[in-house]
Amino acid sequence: MLVVEDSLAISKIIQQIAESLNYDVTVAASLTEVKGILEHKNDFYAATLDYSLPDAQDGEVIEHVLSHGIPSVVMTGRMDEKTRNKILSLPVIDYIPKENSQAFMYLKRILFWQKRNKGTAVLVVDDSKAARNHIVELLKRRNFTVFVTDTGKKALDLLTRNPTIKLVVTDLEMPEMDGIELTNEIRKHYSRDKLAVIGISGVSNSMLSARFIKNGADDFLRKPFCPEEFYCRLMQNIENLYNIEQIQKAANTDYLTELHNRRSFFTNGQGYINKYLSNEVHYALAMLDIDFFKKINDEYGHDAGDHILKVLSSFMRKHLTSALLARLGGEEFAVLIPGIEQEQIVNRLDDFRRALAAAPIHFEQHQIHCSISIGIVLNSRAPLSEQLTAADVALYQAKENGRNQICISNKTID
Ligand SMILES: Nc1nc2c(ncn2[C@@H]2O[C@H](COP(=O)(O)OP(=O)(O)OP(=O)(O)O)[C@@H](O)[C@H]2O)c(=O)[nH]1
Structure with a gap:
């Protein structure tokens, strides 16, 4: 993992967090150093980027690192709307205002999941190619394994063939079977402690979220949504599933030997x-x-x-x-x-x-x-x-x- 930070104290904290999650860490304190490092090595699993560096005060490092295809989290001391919008217009994993110690707790969460998400598959169901591609791009940034399809019927088929799918993101309006019918079908076979469903729709009907949830969805997003909101809801659902899995594991495992109890x-x-x-x-x-x-x-x-x-x-x-x-x-x-x-x-x-x-x-x-x-x-x-x-x-x-x-x-x- 690449840590770009000009404050030695902050860089040390980030390094410790990353190492506690078994990342190998390379540190840089300026854009010039980053350029030098990326000339020789650019297969970093992730990067944390300080927005302002002594030789690149306006986020220039972000585009440079992203151009090497490295999933990046931006750490910034700036809180203004303009900076936030500029960062979020770029394909970053997330941005974290360096306000207090919560920022580092949040970073730890992101880095933990960035590693774990690879083993988790998400199924995107949407008949619009553009909408599908947008969600897939957001999911790939977070390292998820992604399946896509354009109909409910194919979605049910993919679910039976791919038990690694832990979450379904489904659009509402689709031919043959709409998102609510699909959710209903999914719930006949998959319980909420094993598979999460997030419904999405561009229709501005306030009843829709309740209908989706009453039919077995765990969450609902109205289009157009910003990446930040999408990630918050996505990760909340993934974390819920993970916590349930951990509790079930603890309840069924012998603590000393890790055999079944x-x-x-x-x-x-x-x-x-x-x-x-x-x-x-x-x-x-x-x-x-x-x-x-x-x-x-x-x-x-x-x-x-x-x-x-x-x-x-x-x-x-x-x-x-x-x-x-x-x-x-x-x-x-x-x-x-x-x-x-x-x-x-x-x-x-x-x-x-x-x-x-x-x-x-x-x-x-x-x-x-x-x-x-x-x-x-x-x-x-x-x-x-x-x-x-x-x-x-x-x-x-x-x-x-x-x-x-x-x-x-x-x-x-x-
Ligand atoms: N270290 C350890 N000892 C345990 C644990 N659970 C039970 N024991 C001990 O296992 C021992 C079982 O003793 P006994 O039931 O008399 O059986 P035994 O000495 O193996 O004799 P036999 O079964 O007749 O051959 C007891 O001393 C328990 O305290 C554990 O989790 N860890």
């Missing part, structure tokens, strides 16, 4: 089982439990115990691919694993058990040996909760038989 395992497990059964795929439900874990905690400390839980989890991720993996609590894990046949699944789990027992886990100066016991239920048609109880009984049997082994449930629970 008990809740997530119960929410998703039955669906996997149903799929295996209806496709006649062999599968096993296994419960894994670390042997003598209390002793490990007592001997090496709780941090060592935590470390072992983490190492075991990443070992599971690596070796038990294609399985649904969860930490049910403490040192107890659940695995729902498909396979070619029953014996192959049992062997896979047993190989995993053996490999873990053979490789001591390093923690500080210690080499900690640990093993697991496993209880398995194979190809059962019983509900998930009953299968877990049966796997738990088999696990208990494995512990009773001396630990570090697999025990298969012999109880028929179909």
